[in-house]
Amino acid sequence: MAATEAPKTWPTLEVLRPVPSELHPATDNPDLLEINLGPNHPSTHGVLRLVTTLDGEIVVGLKCEIGYVHTGIEKNIEQKTYWKAIPYVPRMDYLSFFSGETAFCMAVEKALELEVPRRAEWIRVLFQELARLHSHLIFLGTGSVDLGGIALLFYCFRARDEVLDLFEMATGQRMHPRYCQVGGVAEDLPKGFEPKCREMIAFMRDQVDQYDELIAANPIWSQRTKGIGVLPPDFALQMGMTGPNLRASGVPYDLRTANGGYGAYREIGYTPVTEQAGDTHARFRVRIEEMRASLDVIEKVLDGIPAGPVIADDRKVVLPPRHELHTSMESLIHHFKLVTEGFTVPAGEVYAPIESARGEFGFHMVSDGGPKPWRVRLRSPSLVLLQSLAALAQGAYLADLIAILASIDPVLGDVDR
């Protein structure tokens, strides 16, 4: 592992005024070139539009235009009963999709004060880490393409397929599985899942080592990323950045352990991965190390997963088991009521954040006591990342802007919702 040295002094980045996410050129020089990166551009990772002002090749102005994939998911959820809203949620951050499901279910459970069985918590951790792995693999592949190295994309997508195979095996879907339920998970792990998962772990460890070598041993890669887009920790905290980008600046803030952690992370334990440099290179490195850490967590889950039910036993919230429908009238009534009307959640508001692949991902949910949420808002990590892009790209080369954008890894579905 290449040791990254901390810079002696952090550069002073300031929150830009009047709008934090916009950088205006200091002069009205007529030679400045205003260029539109996106919404259809090879390296805007979805449909982000960057109105960039260039002085030669140097970025002097930047404005992020978002909203091109606005889907109204938050508003749609208000029209749905709680458990029918679950499939919407992973479509927001579609790269670490399982994190979305889990966060939403956790918020509902918190509002209901519902106890989740231990085994379900462990399974959730397993799939959250798989989703994180999936997200980081895509980050690495597309990030590499943005820097001009095309081969890594294909390697990462091959490895990603192995992760998706596991999702398919356990849930029947490769992406957006709707596997998480309020009260637990939909089904237990299938037979043969564990050996297949261990195979994936062995394969992935080897792959991650290879990617690491490809990046670490490549002088062009180092030149392109070291010292580019340095994010000082105080600025990152000021802007509300979380996740791997914050940890790349040396702040060991990770919701899996911060504030005592959540879910099965409390039992399994986790040590946040940090880097000190805070530049683009560190952001790539943090994610590579996090992939290794995720594999460790997955291994721990496979080793120590407790036996027991995978979903809570509260019949007012959780669907009754299928076989009871044929024998028990009460179960049939419960089933009917749950499917048609849904369960009610006591009035009040909750906020349940989890650590997704991009940072603090949490739903703020307000209930009016009915079967549908009154308002749901996502605290999206990606939106915050984009707000600091202008400050990071100030005075950088056009190519650096692309590298910085790739390294902070926003997902536009998550930004626009």
Added chain:
Amino acid sequence: MVDGVLATIIKSFVLVNVLMAFFAFMTWVERKLIGRFQVRYGPNRVGPFGLLQPIADLGKMLQKENMVPEGARVKLYMVAPLIAMTCAIGAFGLMPFGGVATIPYFDYQFHLYIADTSVSLLVVAAIGSLGFYGLMIGGWASGSKYALLGGMRAIAQLVSYEVAFTLAVIGVIIQAGSLSFVAISDAQMPLWFIVPQFLGFLVFFVAAVAESNRPPFDLVEADGEVVAGYHTEYGGMRYAMFAAAEFINAITLSALGAVLFLGGPNGPFLPGPLWMLIKIGAFLFVLIWIRATLPRVRFDQLMKIGWKVLLPVATLNLLLTAVAVVYL
């Protein structure tokens, strides 16, 4: 050392067609190889092993709409791909493929090159540089900002690398004592120049990669930054001509490398043209390998490599060669 007019025309005709066929084949090789480097198959649908893929591509390109974007300078926009293509093919005409060949039964003797001037190297460098006008004009005349950025990058890149490139080959010229490709090839009979001129070869190779706009120096068309650079607004056959010109430039520079450093068409057992093809193929393989592996350098880094690394090294190589030739 020149054949008759008719013979030269026939030879030119043959060479252009062989070159285009070789280019088509090499695009297939490139896509196949990059496919293998990236754990996929590459083209395998059209013909056996996808061998007819270039022909299918050509057919597709020919059918495309003849489109000129609004705001383009129409005449310049149309002429730019022609400049690029003509220069790319023209530079290849001076490459030697051997000495004298005889057609059996007729006893007709001819040379395996179109022309062997006493300033071949200069001519190739000049025509190669002219080709950049195509990129520049294409970028400027498209009326697109991405294309303009790509075109500007092309000029800056050409200026930086032409100098190092020329300085690197001067070492070879001093050692061979001639600018004629045939003479340079023959001067390497016992020992290829890649051994005494190794430093020069390294500079030549890096500069050649940059000159042919191949990764990691393909900033002119860096897709992550300037979409497709100077040919962003081109489609159909005009785009195909730019793409062909670029690849043929790579072939020409490979041929130049083969002539200057690997003994040209000279080699044991096999005939000259075959040796040339093998050597060109070896260069192209390395170029493709690099493309599949390396990330792209940044624009200022490209300039730094050109002016602060290659130029001093090339100058040093030149000095050393001069001293060695005079005193040894």
